[in-house]
Amino acid sequence: MQSKKSAGGKPTQRVIKKYPNRRLYDTDTSTYITLAEVRQLVMDSEPFVVRDAKTNEDLTRSILLQIILEAEAGGTPMFSEAALANLIRFYGHASQGFMGSYLEKNVQAFTDIQAKLTEQSKTLTPEMWSQFMNMQNPLMQGMMGNYVEQSKTMFDKMQEQMAKQTEQMLGAFLKR
Structure with missing residues (x-):
């Protein structure tokens, strides 16, 4: 198409x-x-x-x-029952809007990592590919570590924003 x-x-x-x-x-x-x-x-x-x-x-x-x-x-599901239940719990919760943004940014970060790996793998010869596969575990651990750290940073920022908004809402409410 x-x-x-x-x-x-x-x-x-x-x-x-x-x-x-x-x-x-x-x-x-x-x-x-x-x-x-x-x-x-x-x-x-x-x-x-x-x-x-x-x-x-x-x-x-x-x-x-x-x-x-x-x-x-069909096939192997991406989401476990526990993950789906947790997502459902966010609906109607004060952090619903933040959770959507948080998930979107995490999926984008993961997609970016996958795209970089795909691009880099195109230039590998069979010998280099074999070496890459042998060192993949530490490399993937490093990349996933960076991803987890970015995710934690985004989550911390989200919590800070929520705390500020709550403080502002309560401040406006208490002034009445």
Whole structure:
């Protein structure tokens, strides 16, 4: 699936319409597509939006969650029951907004690490690859250590922001 480009050379956002019969229609290709094809758009980093055909409501998050649900149901799940239960507990909690941002930044940091490893592995000869695999454990430990440290720093900043906001809210409340 190729994306169209706007006059400025940037890819235009593809519009997928969702009909009441649960079918998805790709306005770019003028064809019905499956959830698997929408997943492929995500994998290809294609910009798209899913809209309700009647109301024009943005359903993109809902479709992305559906893709995650299917992926979790088939094969090896990414999230344990304990992790899912903990995520559920954050909904409605004062730190809900911070948790989303925290998770997003952590997933991006992990993605960046993975991209660097992939890029570096392209230049390896079979001999270098063998040496890399032999030293991978300490290297991965170092990279994951850096990732964990960045994650801890982001979490500490999040806690500081929450404390400041709580202090401001309480201060405003007590002044009344």
